[in-house]
Amino acid sequence: MDVFSDPANRDVYITGFLWILKLTLAGGVGALVLGVLLAAMRVSPVPVLRGFGTAWVNIFRNTPLTLIIFFCYFGLFSTLGLSLADDIDLNNFWLGVVGLSVYTAAFVCEAIRSGINTVPPGQAEAARAIGMSFRQTLTIIVLPQAGRAVIAPLGSILIALCKNSTIVGTIGLMESSNAMKDLINANGDAVIPIFLVFAGTFAVVLIPTGYAFGWLANRLAVKR
């Protein structure tokens, strides 16, 4: 553990995980908003909206995230000149957030749609019978119940998002996988402690998060 007694190395470690945390939070918010919108589109009565949602899910779910992040950088930024911030790190961070959001939104959309399927059809029928519109049926009756059914899958998605944010390192952000690579290259005599600290941090945070979501899902489940 000598490596981490050096304050410079500790800084590398902390910066790496701060970027991961920021990517996870920003990407998670983006993916949740986009994903709910896409799910609403996919169950809406308008065929164009449904088609748009379906196309989004099929395109982004089947493309590797590495390629999406690559495209965000080399396509959106380098070639098309879309700049999201003046600072180079911040720009890469936001490009990464865009990539993570559009990719993860496809999974959020599918999770919410399968949650909608767990709501008994009678609920929507009753809502319609008392004269609610599609929007009212969805936002007042169906989505709140679906939301409680999808806590566990959304938890898995959040955990995957956190792990996936290491891929933003491809475009040069000093997140924890890049930080670990640098430390390993500089301290060849301590590769195992370095790996255990980095991997261990993920494990220590994410394994309990998984169980917490499982517990929450059980607690909040709509008992039928």
Place this chain on the structure above:
Amino acid sequence: MSSTDAVLYDHPGPKAKARNLVLTIVFGIGVAALLYWVYSRFDEKGQWAGNLWEPFTRASTWSDYILPGLLETLKAAAVAMVLSLVFGIVFAVGRLSDHWWVRVPAGVVVEFFRAVPLLLLMFFIFFGVPFLTEQPMSIFWAVVLGLTLYNGSVLAEAFRAGVHSVPKGQSEAAYAIGMRKGQVMSNILIPQAARAMLPVIVSQLVVLVKDTALGYIISYGETIQLGVNNLSANFGNVVQAAIVAAIIYIIINSALTAFAGWLSRRTRRKGRAPRASGADLEQRTIEPGLGGGGGTL
């Protein structure tokens, strides 16, 4: 079209029809405007120039860059799939063991490798292990081992869920006719679990194919490395090459997803698949995982 989807709204009357039409037109125009904006943006930067797209009509582009890359992708995916199946079965059986000294370490290994980002694992194997062994690490094996450890752990959980989904009477009957624990596992439980989880296993293959793309980051010569990086280095067409590569991935993975869906319908129709824990299992069987990190199964 699910049951709830179909009842969320009424059959449109004249008013709803008019509203839907307006929405269709407004959103249609919105999408068209977005596409046009992308188009004009590409146009502005000269991205539609023929010489950027022309390489894809040449056979040499495909035979020199894209197909070799694709071959490497599929090779890594195939080897990793076989190894992770073995890993998955071994650790699933380990976690179900009666002896705590087998069950606990197997559980720790599975939980650990599911929680660690695959990229971190690949970096450790590729950059870190050579310091320990004092021998260079082959990139291919770094990619394959990383994929195996991660996907194997996910599959171990899938097999475990599958074993739990086999009705209890099956193993009771097997013990009753005098089978030992090992026999019950290998002759009765694992075959049924594998069958129940077949669609999950195929879905995991989609994740695996997508995750081979991580090999690009440690410069393994797969589809992105050869088909996008090297190709665009010669022709200066990053955007075009990335689009073509994305289409290739989408085709392969859609085919695998369709195969998984077909398998799950087929196993369901036969009515012999063990009754698993309801909707929970069903959802897993249809959705391919997230890749790069995957969901917790």
